Amino acid sequence: MREQRRIVLAATAGLVMMAVSAKVAYCAGWRVNLTPSAPRGLYHLRPLTTVLIPRGALVELCPPAWVTPAAFPFYLRGDCPSGGRALLKTIVGVPGDQVAVTEDGVSVNGLKLPGSVPRLLSKEPPEVSLPFRRGAVVLRSEQYWVYGSGERPDLAAWSFDSRYFGPVSIGHIRGAVISVYSCQTAVLGLRRTWCDLFGSADSGR
Numbered sequence: 615m616r617e618q619r620r621i622v623l624a625a626t627a628g629l630v631m632m633a634v635s636a637k638v639a640y641c642a643g644w645r646v647n648l649t650p651s652a653p654r655g656l657y658h659l660r661p662l663t664t665v666l667i668p669r670g671a672l673v674e675l676c677p678p679a680w681v682t683p684a685a686f687p688f689y690l691r692g693d694c695p696s697g698g699r700a701l702l703k704t705i706v707g708v709p710g711d712q713v714a715v716t717e718d719g720v721s722v723n724g725l726k727l728p729g730s731v732p733r734l735l736s737k738e739p740p741e742v743s744l745p746f747r748r749g750a751v752v753l754r755s756e757q758y759w760v761y762g763s764g765e766r767p768d769l770a771a772w773s774f775d776s777r778y779f780g781p782v783s784i785g786h787i788r789g790a791v792i793s794v795y796s797c798q799t800a801v802l803g804l805r806r807t808w809c810d811l812f813g814s815a816d817s818g819r
Contacts, residue, residue, distance in 0.1 A: 653796035688736050688738040747780055
């Protein structure tokens with residue numbers, strides 16, 4: 615009986631230490647991405663050094679406050695003001711750019727983004743209607759258009775991004791995200807120990 619108690623206490627202590635370590639790593643800016651919006655891998659969040667974020671930058675952001683897990687069940691809970699999880703997306707539109715959204719996809723300054731055809735319904739059950747934002751907009755100062763370019767080109771089609779919730783302001787962007795290790799840059803056989811461990815990326819946001 616005493617030995618069983620020691621085992622339980624040791625296991626509990628181990629789980630607590632793991633949870634504390636994960637929290638410390640998160641607060642230090644370390645991120646593990648397992649969704650297809652960007653290549654799966656290990657990233658590090660860094661503060662923005664300028665209000666003008668370059669096109670192509672990978673960022674962590676909180677979507678507008680009306681985007682909540684209650685409204686969109688596929689949107690995981692987290693520490694954003696809306697109660698949802700921060701998203702990892704690519705900046706494709708910067709202040710002054712013209713963005714057009716149609717049934718055929720999203721274009722930035724006349725150039726169509728691959729896999730950007732808006733979906734009417736979410737992929738995961740329960741299916742919910744997605745707020746397709748048809749029309750054209752010129753991004754104002756400190757406004758950005760974000761896009762999930764996908765680990766594979768076909769996965770961009772299912773990204774939950776600005777095509778549904780519109781442009782985001784600089785205040786919604788937490789920082790730039792730097793890739794430390796990803797499935798697209800796997801070398802020296804590490805792909806099998808990391809990427810294959812989690813299988814194919816075919817769900818998530």
